[in-house]
Amino acid sequence: MSDVGPTRPAPVVTEDSAVFWDAARAGRLVAQRCRSCGRLHHPPRPMCPACHSIELEAHELSGNGTVYSYALLHYPQNPAFTYPVVAALVDLDEGVRMLSNLVGVEPERVAIGMEVEVTFEPTKDDGVVPLFRPRGQRS
């Protein structure tokens, strides 16, 4: 029931965010990495805030993380989604945090600290978004 299906809107892709969404469309979960100092950044940005390098690249992540926070969204409702929407902030093992949805889990079983792994779902207009599901579960 948490699978929101193909009505999900496609992400807005900008010059600064394309590094993330282009990888997602290829089935890869990435964070932006600074080639100069090696730091990872999410959401991506046009300059490394640590060293001001503009040499930035996509760095593939393991896709494993833990739930930092979550909420079951009931209202208001948009027809593009199935409710409750399970919103979550996931801390990836590599140290970046991402906002996403949890799938493959009953909403009432979602908890902070839950170990999750990435999965991908197509959206309207040929987009793809990374989602997360309990780790070790068959899709």
Added chain:
Amino acid sequence: MTTLVGDATIVGIGQTEYSRAAGRSETQLAAEAIVAALADAGLTSDDVDGLVSYTIDPVEETELVRALGTPEIGWSSRVPYGGGGSQGVLLHAAAAVLSGAAEVVVAYRAIKARSGSRFGAAQTVARPTSSHSGTTAMQWCAPYGVLTPASWMSLNAVRYMHASGATSVDFGRAVVQMRAYAATNPNAHFYERPITLDDHQASRWVAEPAIRLFDCCLETDGAAALVVTRAASAPGASPPVVIAAASASGLFEEEIASNHYRPDLSFMDGSAVLARRLFDETGISRDELDVALIYDAFSPMLLLQLEALGFCERGEARHFIADGNLSPTGSLPCNTNGGLIGEGYIHGLNLTLEAVRQLRGTATNQIRDARTALVTASRTGVILRRG
């Protein structure tokens, strides 16, 4: 010293009615509130040479000036972060008049959050740049159905509950107090409509397990305005209110209505920076405050701010509230107009007007002999004093 202090003074306040359907444009609402504030100050639009608002306000300065007939504007600015920037307008206004860049600055906000573009609507259209509305980060939320301010902030609130042990009942106690103040404020949407904790617990979930319907501020139409000059140079009859300290902070990775990418979401560290600037750097003590107006867009954020502003220890806000500290007889009478949850949501600027009324002695729920007030909106804030 990084906090602005001085003798910049609020000499006039004005507002329209707060309603669910204003039936006229935001620009007209702004102009009406400004004219009322100028009349309160004993000034006219010819005297105005500065304008300040904050982001998401749809009023174009050029259109506003065209309505007011102001002959010459020498200062105009906008504070970022939407409602979180709402109290920053007094920093900008004070900076303008104390530096000599302007003599009479009007701070304003007009909104049609109910009949116009509803703040709580679940719209999937993500505007990546959105002409300075400050909502760029929302492009990362929309594909996931995280479409409203309540949904953005619920993620912070659930982490806070995890860290502090606070529950929906604790948030409800704050709401019951806001609604009690609103019940005796004829200007409030929830005038004569107090609620019990059971009523709060029976209201439906918006974002479980943190935010119920009654935890949310109201979508409101209306406008509010203040007039700021140097010292009490205006001829108005109302007692002047001095901007004793003003600050607008902004931290790395802060967003307009959440800070999802900052390390610890159970603490509102932007408010902690604000408290350092307003109290520690000015020598003004929290004990001097007679009343506080704290941006209660959603009740959990009230608890987070009480802790970050230093009124109680981390995790202790629920006890601070349960002990009655926010009540008229408590140590920190808070949101005496009913707050954004009980009076209405003019994007935070109605809280500033309530602070001025308290210091003038004209508030509906008047705190006796109020001399010093705090107004904050997470990262921006002021300490006001009766002149």
